[in-house]
Amino acid sequence: MIAAPALLVLAIMAPATGVVLAFAFGGRAAEWIAIATTVAGAAIAAGIAATLWSTGLPLRYVIGDWAPPLGIALRADGLSAIMLLTSAVVMGAVVLFARETFAQRPGAPETRTPLIFWTMLMGVWAGLNAVWLAGDLFTLYVALELLTFSAVPLVSLEGKPETLVAALRYMLFALVGSVLYLLGCALLYGGYGTLDLELLAHAVRAEPVTVLAAALMTAGLAAKTALFPLHLWLPPAHAGAPAAASALLSALVVKGSFILIVRLWFDALPGVAGAGAATLLAAMGAAAIICGSIVALRQARLKLMIAYSTVAQIGYLFFLFPLAGAAGHWSRIAWTGGMMQLVAHAVAKAAMFLAAGLIGEALGHDRIAGFAGLGRALPVVMLAFGLAGMSLMGLPPSGGFVAKAMLLTASVGEGQWWWAVVILIGGLLAAGYTFRVLAPALAGGPVPLVAPIPRSRQAIVLGLAVCALLLGLVPLRPSQLLEVGRPVAMAVSR
C-alpha cells in the first residue's frame, strides 16, 4: 500500500515514464504503453480524489524532504483532484478513440506519426498533472513548458503546410507567454525570496513589484489560454490537428494555463489585484464569448466552428475573477460554477471534436453545407454532437447548465448583473451554432459515406457526451470536494 502523498509524485511520474518507455521501445509498443499509462493514471487520480474526499484535507508531498523555500512541494487540493479526474476521463476517451486512427497495421512497415502521437499524448498528460499538482510558481513554469512542447507537435502531426504554420504560430504565442511568466517569477523572487505558493501568500503586499509581476504573468498566461484578443493562434491550431489531438488541446491543454492564472490570483497573490483588473479580465472574457460565438456562427467548416466555440467557452471561465474574489456565499457559488464550467466544457468539447473527427472520416470532408442527411447515416454520432452542444449552450440537464446557472446567480447575487446578460446571450449564440449543424443533418435524404464508422468508436463519443449530460446531476450548491484546501477566506460565511 502506497502512502497517499506519494500518489502525487506517481501522478506525474506515470505518464513521464510512459514517454521514456514509448520512445525507447518505439512503434508498436507505444500504443500499449499509452493504454497501460491511462489505466495507471486513472487509478492514481481516483486514489487522490478518494483520499481528499474521505479526509477533507489537502495532500502535500515535499520532494526529497527538502522543505520550501529551498525545496519543492507538491500539493493536491480539491481543484487538483477535480482536474486530475477530468484529465483521466478525457485522456481515456481520447486513447480509446485514437487506437483506430494511429494504429500500426500488422505486416505494414512502422510509421512515425503514431509514435509521435502516443509519446506526445503522454507528455501532455505529464505536463497537465504537474500543473494540477505543482506547489510553486517555478515548477508551474516547467510544467507549462512541458505542456507546450508536447502540444505543439500534436498540432502539426499531419505535416500539412497550413498545420505547420498553425503550429509555429501557436509556438510563438506560447513562448512569449512563458517568457513573460518567467520574468514575473524573477520579479517575485527578487521581492520575496520564495516562489512557493503558500509562503508567497503570507508574504505578498500590494506594492509596485508585485503588481508588475502579476500583470506580466497574467498577460503571458492569457496569451497561452487564448483569451480574446490573444486567441488568434487557437482556431487554426485546434482545427488543423487530428480529431483526437484537437479534443485533447481544446479540452485540457488551454485549461492548464487557465488554472495557472487561478493559482496565481487566488493562491499565490491573494488581494494583490484590484477590482479593476478582475473586471478587465472578465470583460475580455465577455468579448471572447460574444465575438467567438459570432465568428463560430459564420464558419463553413465544422472543426473551425468548434475551435471558435472553444474561444467563446474559455470566456466564461474569466467571470471567476470578479465573482469569486470576495469572501461570502456568492463567491463560493461562483467558484464552484467556474470550475464546473472548466470540467463541463472539457468533457463536452472533447466529445464534440471526436464527433467531428468521425463525421470527417465518414464524409471525407467537414463542410457544414454538405451535412444533409447525416442524422440518418450516423445517428449515434449526431446524438453525441447534440448532447455536447446542449452542454455548451447550457440547457438542463447538463454540466454546462449547472456551470452557467451558478455563474448567472452569482453575478446577480453580487450585483454584477451585466455578466449575467453576457452569459444569456452566449447561450443563445451557442444554440445558434449547434443548430446550424444539427438542422441540415436531421433534414434531407441519406448521404453517401466514404468510410464506415465502427460502432465501438461511436460509443466512445456518445459515452463522453453522456458524461457531459450526467454532470448536470451535480447539485447547484458549493461543492465540498472543490473547497478542500481553499484559503479560509472563501469559507468564512458558512
Next chain:
Amino acid sequence: MTPATLYGLCSAVLVGAGLYGMLVNPQPLRKILSLNLLGSGTFLLFGVIARRGAAAGLGGDPVPQAMVITGIVVAFSATALAVALLLRVFQETGRPTLDQPAPKDGG
C-alpha cells in the same frame, strides 16, 4: 550606481528590445531571435537577484541560479523546436513566413 542596478537596467533594456522586436517583426526567424533576447534579459535579471540576495557570506543566492539553468535549458529546447518547425514550413511552402497557406478542401 551599484553593479546590481547597472545589470538590472541592462536586463530591462534587453527585455524591452526583445519585446519590441517580437511585436514589430513579421518574420518568424526574427521573432525567435527576439524571444531569445527577451529570455536573456530575464536570465540576467535572475542573476542580478541572485547577487543582490546574497547573504550569510555566500557569493550569491544559489536558488535563482538553479532556476536560470533550468530556464536556459527550456529556452534552448524551445528555440530548437521553433527553428525546426520554421525549417519544415520553409520546406513545405518555400516561404519562411506565417502567412496562412490556403488549406486544401475537406479533411
